[in-house]
Amino acid sequence: MPKITIYNPRGQLEAEGEVEPGVDLLEASGRVGAKHGSACGGVCSCSTCHIYIKQGADSLNEMEDRESDYLDRGFDVRPSSRLGCQCILGTQDIVYQISEESERTWYDEHPKERHEAEAAGLWPPKK
Numbered sequence: 001m002p003k004i005t006i007y008n009p010r011g012q013l014e015a016e017g018e019v020e021p022g023v024d025l026l027e028a029s030g031r032v033g034a035k036h037g038s039a040c041g042g043v044c045s046c047s048t049c050h051i052y053i054k055q056g057a058d059s060l061n062e063m064e065d066r067e068s069d070y071l072d073r074g075f076d077v078r079p080s081s082r083l084g085c086q087c088i089l090g091t092q093d094i095v096y097q098i099s100e101e102s103e104r105t106w107y108d109e110h111p112k113e114r115h116e117a118e119a120a121g122l123w124p125p126k127k
């Protein structure tokens, strides 16, 4: 099974693990415990699952027009940007970084964890 390695927006290792091919990267992030937000629930109707592919981009499916359209609405879009819910894991290892907007969305969706992180001084992150 391919190994996935995920970094947070500050470039720190967030999570890693093995996930079977055919799973989208939003789902894969959840399986290994990464904070990967998804306001629309993974149906390609927002840009909050925005990630940056660092390694293994060639093993993913091609970007389709709908993904491109929604990605254009994201913040800090780069050549390596993809929407995690639209990227299907192939057979190769992959490395990606979760965008700031996606991490922020995850905390908005998980108020208990956000309050715990705030109490511990971990959220919002220091610039």
Ligand code: FES
Residues within 6 Å of the ligand: 026, 037, 038, 039, 040, 041, 042, 043, 044, 045, 046, 047, 048, 049, 070, 083, 084, 085, 086
């Ligand atoms: S979760 Fe909304 S586009 Fe991926």
